[in-house]
Amino acid sequence: MKIGDLARRSGLTAHTIRYYERIGLLPYADRNQSRHRDYDASILTWIEFLGRLKTTGMPIRDMLRYAALREEGAGTEAERRALLEQHRERVRAQVDELNACLLVLDTKIDGYVETEQRKNDDDAPVQNRIRGRRKPA
Amino acid sequence: MKIGDLARRSGLTAHTIRYYERIGLLPYADRNQSRHRDYDASILTWIEFLGRLKTTGMPIRDMLRYAALREEGAGTEAERRALLEQHRERVRAQVDELNACLLVLDTKIDGYVETEQRKNDDDAPVQNRIRGRRKPA
C-alpha cells in the first residue's frame, strides 16, 4: 500500500503520515525500489489506536513513549499497561468533568428557555397573564 | 478587587486576564484613579462559565461570539440559547466518543493483563501449568 492509499484509508493526510514517521509515532516504513513507502495493512490498526489516544487528549510526547515501548517489543508490556491505565484514569476524570459541564449548560439553557417563555407571556392576551413562570396549556 | 486578587480567585494569571480583556472575552474593566483595573466579584461567575466552555473544548472564537451577544444584552437570548444548545450537542457527542475510547482502552489493558498472567504461569511450578488463560485460584 502506498502512502496515498494509506492516507485515504486512515483519514490522515500523506503529510501527516510522513510527519508521524519523522517523529517516531509510526515505525519507519519499508520503501519499494522507487524509494516510495510501502505499507502493510496492519499499520491501520496502529493508526486507529493512535487516533483513540489522540481523541482522548493524550499529547504526542506520551504517545511517543508508548510507541517506543511498542517498538522495543516483548518485555515492555508492564510499562505499556501502566501507561494506558494512567491514561484511562485521566480520561475517566475528563468524562466526569464534561458531564459536570453538561449539567451547567443544561441549567444555563433552561434559563434562556424561561426568558423565552416570559417573552411569550408578555405577548399573550391579558387573560393569560399570570405572574411567574408557567407552561403553555 | 485588583487584577492580582482576581487572578488568585479565578485561577487565571493576570496576564491571561488582560489577554482575555484585550480580545473581548472579558468586558473592559473599570479602572481606579491609578488606572488599575478594579473588578466586581460578579466577574468571577462569568470567568467560571468561560472555564466551562473552555473545558468542553469551545474555541475562543466561539466564546467571543457568545460574549459579544452577552454584551449586547437583552434581545440576544434566543441566539445565545441556540449557541449553547449546539455546543451541548457537540459535548454530548464528545462524551460518547470518549466512552467508546474507554472501552478500547479497557480491551487493550485486558490484553496486557493476560500477557502478565501468562508470564506468571511460566514462572509457576509445573503442577500449576495448565494450557491457556486462567485466573489464579
Add this chain to the structure above:
DNA sequence: TCTTGACTTAGAGCGCGCTCGAACCCGTAG
C-alpha cells in the same frame, strides 16, 4: 525619602500539532 511590589501598555515569543511549499524523482498513458 526611599524601596518594594503590584500594577500599566505594547508587542514579541513559545509549545503544540500539524500543514504546506519547493525542488526533485518516478512510472505509466497517450
Add this chain to the structure above:
DNA sequence: CTACGGGTTCGAGCGCGCTCTAAGTCAAGA
C-alpha cells in the same frame, strides 16, 4: 517523447491560546 499524477526530502510557516519581557507608573510601609 512527453506530460501527468503520484511519490520523495527538507525545512519553513501557521493557527491556537496563551506567556512573557520591557519600560514605565503608582501607593504604601520602613
